[in-house]
Amino acid sequence: MKDATYHRKGFGLKHVVDADLKRAYESDLIAELKESDNVLTRNGVTVRLAEAFGFCWGVDRAVSMAYETRRHFPERQIWITNEIIHNPVVNSHLKEMSIQFLPVKEDGSKNLDCVGEGDVVILPAFGASLDEMEYLDRRGCEIVDTTCPWVSRVWNRVAKYAQGDFTAIIHGKYNHEETVATSSRAQVYLIVQNLGEAELVADYILNGGDKAAFLERFRRGCSKGFDPERDLIRIGIANQTTMLKGETELIGKLFEKTMISKYGPSKIDQHFLSPGDTICDATQERQDAMLSLIEEDLDIMLIIGGFNSSNTGHLHEIAMTKSVPSYHIDGAECILSAEEINHKDENGTQTKISRDWLPPSPVVIGISAGASTPNQVVAQVIDKLFSLRSAPGRP
Numbered sequence: 001m002k003d004a005t006y007h008r009k010g011f012g013l014k015h016v017v018d019a020d021l022k023r024a025y026e027s028d029l030i031a032e033l034k035e036s037d038n039v040l041t042r043n044g045v046t047v048r049l050a051e052a053f054g055f056c057w058g059v060d061r062a063v064s065m066a067y068e069t070r071r072h073f074p075e076r077q078i079w080i081t082n083e084i085i086h087n088p089v090v091n092s093h094l095k096e097m098s099i100q101f102l103p104v105k106e107d108g109s110k111n112l113d114c115v116g117e118g119d120v121v122i123l124p125a126f127g128a129s130l131d132e133m134e135y136l137d138r139r140g141c142e143i144v145d146t147t148c149p150w151v152s153r154v155w156n157r158v159a160k161y162a163q164g165d166f167t168a169i170i171h172g173k174y175n176h177e178e179t180v181a182t183s184s185r186a187q188v189y190l191i192v193q194n195l196g197e198a199e200l201v202a203d204y205i206l207n208g209g210d211k212a213a214f215l216e217r218f219r220r221g222c223s224k225g226f227d228p229e230r231d232l233i234r235i236g237i238a239n240q241t242t243m244l245k246g247e248t249e250l251i252g253k254l255f256e257k258t259m260i261s262k263y264g265p266s267k268i269d270q271h272f273l274s275p276g277d278t279i280c281d282a283t284q285e286r287q288d289a290m291l292s293l294i295e296e297d298l299d300i301m302l303i304i305g306g307f308n309s310s311n312t313g314h315l316h317e318i319a320m321t322k323s324v325p326s327y328h329i330d331g332a333e334c335i336l337s338a339e340e341i342n343h344k345d346e347n348g349t350q351t352k353i354s355r356d357w358l359p360p361s362p363v364v365i366g367i368s369a370g371a372s373t374p375n376q377v378v379a380q381v382i383d384k385l386f387s388l389r390s391a392p393g394r395p
């Protein structure tokens with residue numbers, strides 16, 4: 001079997017697929033909103049859109065490359081390793097184009113055996129693990145790699161840590177594809193999901209503790225054979241690109257302080273490597289815009305994006321810091337009526353239906369959307385909000 005062929009820049013067909021992409025994902029209503037300073041009022045409902053929201057550069061590029069791939073290989077079997085981005089609308093459009101999603105096995109790994117020689121495999125914007133890439137390489141397929149350059153930048157950093165025998169402490173979600181891909185590039189790693197977990201690790205570095213309990217606590221987020229006594233002496237920080245920027249910074253500072261306390265400032269370079277700026281621009285812009293939006297005078301907030309989208313979840317976490325009610329929904333279908341809305345619950349684990357969510361008019365609704373949410377989905381939500389109050393006599 002011959003080695004795989006890699007395509008990392010599309011096929012020069014952007015101008016051909018542009019019209020399809022516009023039709024599928026763009027919206028005149030959003031264009032109108034942008035022209036009126038992101039504020040629009042109809043039927044007693046005022047919508048305030050965040051300054052930055054929706055599709056980021058990396059997602060735009062990945063989706064466009066997927067469309068180009070279909071045009072370039074009209075007859076070939078095309079696979080995507082799981083979802084190209086975390087948005088149900090985009091993924092269903094790709095399925096309509098006969099792009100198949102690799103099935104997932106019971107243990108959560110992807111069933112790569114389906115891929116035959118000569119098939120085309122699209123790797124998603126958040127990348128793929130080294131094991132998956134090596135496996136596909138051996139199957140002699142065509143690989144269209146849409147991995148966002150911001151993600152590869154973190155991979156480079158983690159690989160550098162491995163060369164210097166530093167353990168990568170990764171701020172991320174242990175089951176998110178991007179973090180799985182990043183950790184596969186580290187020799188030794190430990191994943192911390194939030195500041196609370198980072199504090200547990202920092203405490204272990206300074207004071208030691210129950211090793212068995214520590215390993216049980218982090219069993220799903222550490223490399224094979226991880227030993228906290230041996231593997232927390234030299235550490236470098238990395239992150240999933242879509243985490244809360246403020247939290248990533250706090251975690252970096254916490255570990256820097258911890259290593260200075262333990263080894264002294266003169267030896268810090270031998271024990272600690274800082275992450276640099278690896279939260280991507282798009283994530284930062286959307287989080288900053290959300291922070292500004294919550295300062296506005298709003299009655300409720302809606303955050304739109306796939307329920308498994310990490311960056312959308314973080315926008316919702318920012319919204320929840322205010323006392324104004326906020327709901328994470330994945331599209332207009334979640335708005336069941338003016339009385340009922342289906343949304344992700346506060347713990348982010350499942351959906352639930354809340355009643356009496358829409359206050360009486362006049363009502364001001366703040367809206368943002370994650371980096372994988374098309375404008376058309378945002379527009380459908382806004383249209384639905386306006387239509388709820390369009391019937392004469394409605395409060």
Ligand code: SF4
Pocket residue numbers: 056057058059125126148149150151241242280281282283311371
């Ligand atoms: S959110 Fe950032 S890292 Fe992820 S695809 Fe978009 S630009 Fe790339």
